[in-house]
Amino acid sequence: MHPDNSLVEQPRAPRRGPWALTLLAALALSACAGRQAPPVEAQLVYTNGNVLTVDKNNTAVQAVAVRDGKILAVGPSNAVAAYVGANTKVVDLQGKTMIPGIYDAHSHFAVARNTGTFVADLNSPPIGTVRNIDDLLGLLKIQQGKVGPKEWVSGSGYDDTLLAEKRHPTRADLDKISTTQPIYLTHVSGHLAVANSAALALAGITASTPNPTGGVIRKNAQGEPDGVLEETALTMVAKFRPALTDAQQREGIRLAGQWYAAHGVTTANHGAATTPVVLNMLEDAVKNGQLSIRVMTWSGFDSMEAVDKVKLTTGKIKVGGVKEFSDGSIQGYTGYLAEHYHSPFHGDAHYRGFPRFTREELADRVLKVHQSGRQMMIHANGDAAIDDVLYAYRKAQEASPRKDARQVLIHSQMMREDQLDEVKRLEAIPSFFVLHTYYWGDRHRDIFIGTDRASRISPARSAQARRLPYTIHTDAPVVPMDPMRLIWSAVNRVTTSGVVLGADQRIAVADALRATTLNAAYQNFEDKERGSIEVGKYADMVILSDNIAQVDPMAIKDIQVLETIVEGQSVYRAAR
Template sequence: MLTIFEAKRIITMDPSLPIATHIAVKEGRVLGVGPLEELKDLGEYRLDQQFADKYIYPGFVEGHSHALEGAMWKYLYLGYFPRYDPQGKYWDGCQNLVAIQQKLLQQAQQLPAGKPLIAWGFDPVYFDGERLDKAIIDEVVADRPVVVFHANLHLMTVNEAMLRQTNLAQSQIEGVMRTEDGTPNGELREMAAMHAVFEALGQSIFDEVASLETLKQYALAAQRTGITTITDLYNPLSDQGVAVLKEATSQTDYPVRLVPAMAALEWQSSQGIERVQQCQQANTDRLHFGLVKLMTDGSIQGFSARMRWPGYHNGQENGIWNAPPATLKQMVMDYHQAGLQLHIHTNGDEAVELMLDAIEEAQTLWYRPDHRHTLQHCQFISQAQMRRAAKLGVCLNMFVNHIYYWGDIHRQSTLGYSRSRRMQPLRSAYELGIPVAMHSDAPVTPLGPLFSMWCALARRTATDQVLGEHEALSMDQALYAVTLGAAYTLHLDDQVGSLEVGKYADMVVLEHDLYATTPDQLRDMTVHATVVGGQVHVVRT
C-alpha cells in the first residue's frame, strides 16, 4: 500500500509541477505529486495528514560538511559564538582569552592526571590582536599536553608539554610559528605541522569519523536542521571507517543519506583511485562513495590561504600550500583520468587559479563532458575566474555562512572594503550559468541550511553590516542552492534534491511558508520533521 502525505503546500523544485498539496510515496520513492483526486488512481493508499497544516520542501542537501561534527562535542568547546550540540544542548561562547583560560582550567581539573586536554572552536580573529599561544595556556594548564583546534580546523595552538612530545622545535616543517628567537610559540598551521601532534598523541582527530557513535550524532545534528543528504568531505576511508559507514547507513532508522569523500592527500593517487573504486561497489541507497577531496590552501581568516596580488589587506605574508602546486596539479590529472569526481578546497584566489589551470589541462588531455569537479568554499574568486569555471563545466559550492561569521574580519583585516564585497559571489555565479551550491562546513560553522539561506539573502555580518548586497540571492535561488543545486554537485540530482516521480521521497517539513516570511525569520526558523525514503523522523526538542 502506498502512502499519500498531505500538506498545506508542497514546493517540489520540479519546474513542470512546482506546487502541490499531496505527494504519494511507495517503496521509499515518489510515485506521484498533485491534488489528492489526481493521485487516487495510483492504487490503494493510506492518507497521512500529520503535516496537513505544514509546509513540505525537498530535503536539504548539505554538500560540504564533516562527520567530525558528531565527534567534536566530546571535547571542550571554546568558540566565540554560542552553539547547540547534536542533542540540542546550548553551549556558551568565549569572548576573551581569560574566559578561555578559565574553561581550560576547569576542564583540566576534571581529567585524570596526565591525560591530554583537547579543545576546539577557538578563533583568534575575534580577539583584537591578542593571540593564544603556549604561554597563555601554560599559565593555567602546564601539567599535561593541551591541544586547541582553531575553528577552521586548519590551525591549532598547543602548550609546551605538547611541544615537548614532538620534534617541532628542531623541525623545518612549514607552518610552525615561532617567536623572534626562533622558539615555537605553540601555533601550528596546516596539515604537515599538525600531523606531528597527531603522531605524538597516537591519534588524529580526523580519524574519529570511524566511529559508529560519531556517525549517529552527525546524523542527528543533520536531521535537526532539515538535512536528508549529507557529506563527509574529508574521510580517510580506512578499513574501519568504511566498515562503520556501512554499518551506520544500513540501520533502517538512520535519518540521512551519507556521501563520504576520500581525503586524497592521505593516499598515493594510484592507491586512492583503487580505494574509491573498490568502495563504490558497496554503494547503496543510503551510502554513496565516489567523491575525492583535495586540499590546496588554508583559510583566509587564518592567513593560510593563498592569495594573488595584492595579497592580504593588512600585509600578512601569503598562506601555505598543503602540497606542492605541481603535486596538486598531478593529482587532479590522475583522478580526472580515472573518471572520479574531485571536490577541491580553494579559499584564496591563487588556489582557485591553480586548480582551474589543472582542470583545464586535464580536460584538454582527457576530455570528460560531465565531470562536475567542484571548487569548495570559493571565499574569494574573481569574475574572470568564474567565467573560466563556467567554460570548464566546474561547479562552485560556496561557504556562504562565512559572511556572517568572518565578514567583519575580512572587511577590516584580510581583504579590505572592495574585495570583501566579492566574497561568496553567488549571484554572479548564477548569472554566469555556473552550477552553484552553498554549505556550512560544519563543524567550522553549525549545520543549518535555513541559516545559510538567510546569509545568502541578507549578506549581513555579525555586527549587522551588509557585505556585498549585489551578490544577494532571491528565495528561489537560495532554496535551489541547498536542494537541487547541492545535489547536482554531488552527481545525485537524479535521486535527491527535488520531489519528482522516481526520486527518493526525501522531504523537510516546516511550520512556515518560506515564501511568506522575511529573510530575518529564516535564521531562527526550526524544523518540524524530515522524511527520508518515506520514513518520518520528527525533530526532538
C-alpha cells in the same frame, strides 16, 4: 495564503525567485499518466500542503504520493487523491510548507559533533561563550578534569580575532594548565592549531625544526616555537594525539545523524579524507539503526583506492569524489591571495598567504584522479588558490578529455568574475561557504581583505547570472549545521553586526533553496535520484513551520523543521 496555494512573488525582487503556478499542468500530467495505466495504491499521501518541488520550473503543488520509498505522484490534492487506497496513510499538511530534503553540499559529518562532546568547545559568540584567553583556559581546565592527569587535553573552535586579546593562545598560555600533559587546540578554521610544550616535545619540534612543505611552525622573537602551527605543520603534532576510541567515534556518528536530521538534512556529506575505518563505522551505524540519513563521503588522494574496496550494502553510505586542498583559511592568514592581505601579517605588508602545493604539483595530483575516472573536489578560498585549481582542472581535461567530470571548487570564497567565466568554460561547480558573510564578514571587511573584496566573497549572484550550477554549504563543524540560516545568509548577506555585506551578491530564496537541494545532489551525481520532489525520485522531504518563499527574508533563519522524511519514513519530528 492564496486560495489555490500557489506562491506569489513578494516585492523585493530580484532576491526572490519565481515559483511557477503549474497546478493545471500537473493535472494534465496526472491525466496522461492515468491513460497509460491506472494509478497504483500509494502507501503514503501528503495532502493540502504547500509543496515546493524545486523541479526545473519551480513548481508549487499541494500533494505528494509515496510508494516503496519513492515519489509516486505530485500535483493538486484532488489529483493525487486518486492514489489513495484502503491501506494508504494520508497526512493532512494543513497548509504547511514541504520542501525537498536538504542535501549537504559540504561538511565533515563523522566529526561534526565531537566538539563539545569529546573535546572542549572553545567557540566565541555567536556560537560559543569564549570571549578571552582566560575563558579559554577555564574550559581547558574543565576538560582536564574530565580526562584526568595523563590523557591529552583537547579543544576546538577558538577564533583569535574574537578574543579580547586579538591573538592566538600560545604554548606559554597552555603551559599554565600543564607543562607535562599534552594540550592541543584547533582553530575554528581547522587550518591552525596550538600545542603546549609537552605536545611540541612529543613531536620533536624545536627552534631548529624546519617548516614542513605547505605549513608553518610559528616562532617568537627568540626563534623558539610559540606553539602555533599552520596547515601541514598541524600533523606533526596531531599524529601523536591518541585517536578517539571506537566507541567515541561511533557515538559521534550517532549524535551527528540526529543533529543533521533535526535540521532537515536527508543526505549528509563527510567531505574529509574518508578512510575504510570511517566508512565501515558509517555502514554499521545504518545497519544498527543508529543512522537514519544518507551520507556521501569523499576520499583523500591517498585513500581513494582503499575506500573503493569497502563493501557497502545498505545503500545509505556512498563514496563520491576525491578531496584535496589548494590553500587554507582567509581568517587564519593561510588563504592564498592574488593580492596582499588588507592588514599586514606580522608586519609584512606584501603577505599573500601560501599554497599547499605548487601549481604543477597540484596539476599532477588532479590529473591522476581525473584519469582514474574519479571526481575531484578541491578546497580553495583565496583567488590565487582558485587560479591554481582552475589551471589544474584545465590541464587535466586537455590531457584526458572527459565529459561531465563535474569538477568542484570547495568554498570558492574569493572567486573573481574572470574565474567564474573559466568555471563556466570548464563546466565545473563552485560550492560557496556563504555563511562567511555572517560569521566572518565584519572581520573580512575590516581586517583580512578590505571592503571591496569582502563585499563579493561567495559571489553566488554572479554565478547565478552565468547560469552556473552552484551549491552553498555550512562546512560543519566549522559553523553549526543550520540550513535555514545558510539560506538566510545567501538571501540577505547580513553580518553579525547587522550590516549587509555585498548586496549585489544576494540571491533569491528559490535559488538558495535549489543550491541546498537539487544543485547539491547534482554536484554529487545524484540529481536523478534526489534533490527535488518529482516522480521517481526518493521521497526525501522536509516539512517546515513557515512558508520559506513568503516570509520576510530576515525571518528565514527562524523557520523550524517540523519533520524530516527519508524514503517516506519519518526520521525526525519536532516536539509538539
